[in-house]
Amino acid sequence: MLLALLLLAPATSSSPSFNRCQPRFEKAAAQLRVADGATKRGDYRAANVALDAGLERLGYDYAPPEVADDTDLHLILAKGQQRNGKLRLAAASKRSILASRLRLCSLPAQRTPRR
Amino acid sequence: MVALMAAQWRASFPHGHQKEQGGTIVADQHGGLSIQNVGGARGFRYNQGHLFLPNLRISDPARFRAVGTFHTHPYDGSGNWATGVSFSGGDMGSLILGPFLLSVVQSGPRMFAYVKTKLTPAYVDKWVLHKDSEEEVWMRMRAGQTFSQGSRIMAAGHALQFGFAYYQGAHGVLTRI
Numbered sequence: 067m068l069l070a071l072l073l074l075a076p077a078t079s080s081s082p083s084f085n086r087c088q089p090r091f092e093k094a095a096a097q098l099r100v101a102d103g104a105t106k107r108g109d110y111r112a113a114n115v116a117l118d119a120g121l122e123r124l125g126y127d128y129a130p131p132e133v134a135d136d137t138d139l140h141l142i143l144a145k146g147q148q149r150n151g152k153l154r155l156a157a158a159s160k161r162s163i164l165a166s167r168l169r170l171c172s173l174p175a176q177r178t179p180r181r
Numbered sequence: 182m183v184a185l186m187a188a189q190w191r192a193s194f195p196h197g198h199q200k201e202q203g204g205t206i207v208a209d210q211h212g213g214l215s216i217q218n219v220g221g222a223r224g225f226r227y228n229q230g231h232l233f234l235p236n237l238r239i240s241d242p243a244r245f246r247a248v249g250t251f252h253t254h255p256y257d258g259s260g261n262w263a264t265g266v267s268f269s270g271g272d273m274g275s276l277i278l279g280p281f282l283l284s285v286v287q288s289g290p291r292m293f294a295y296v297k298t299k300l301t302p303a304y305v306d307k308w309v310l311h312k313d314s315e316e317e318v319w320m321r322m323r324a325g326q327t328f329s330q331g332s333r334i335m336a337a338g339h340a341l342q343f344g345f346a347y348y349q350g351a352h353g354v355l356t357r358i
Binding site: 131132137141163166 | 201203225226227228230231232233234237238250254259269272274275278279280281307308310314318322
């Protein structure tokens, strides 16, 4: 009887996944999904708006300090692409950046070397 | 080290697409520098088109200690094959908040180095740093400068702001700015 109850019990994760970006992560990830939907419809203007919102919501505290994070420079280029009317390219660049930053949220810091 | 860095630059465009390369700079007990863990950390999938993750596990830690990182700044056609691109806001934050004294970047033949000094703060607000550096480069591009030029001027200004010793050069010869 006890075994049957255990088998019917809902599955739970054995340990919480590491994510330094909570609670910002979910809202930023939601904007990524909105952008993907807009891209699928061919609405690159809306995709850019959603991606900008996602990047803003996530903020800048998403990576451990040892990461050489050059996404801010690439974001500048994406801004330039957008300003030049290349909305599809800009959206693709920003999507790549937001996805990278979200991914880094789950990267634990490496043990720092002794000084 | 210079030859290795140059080789890492050449390896930054596999199949014509940008991919940041790099390694961990280590010092021996006499202060001699070398690079370990070329290629960075493994076991975590990430987009190396705009990021580099160094591997901080040093071989022979009795002889060597990690003092910095090196990485490349490649830009493929999507970035107009830009070279001479200096430190990003993220690089600065990493140096301020992380355990290292030194950061070296190679972008084309040009090289850049930041060294922490006693004037470098122990903390920086990443939001302010990223926004500030992005806006400055963007502003300079709007004023007619190239992306590369804007990045170099921004990096020089932030070096003053954060007390970094800032070096620029090419082919292994760097001069303090």
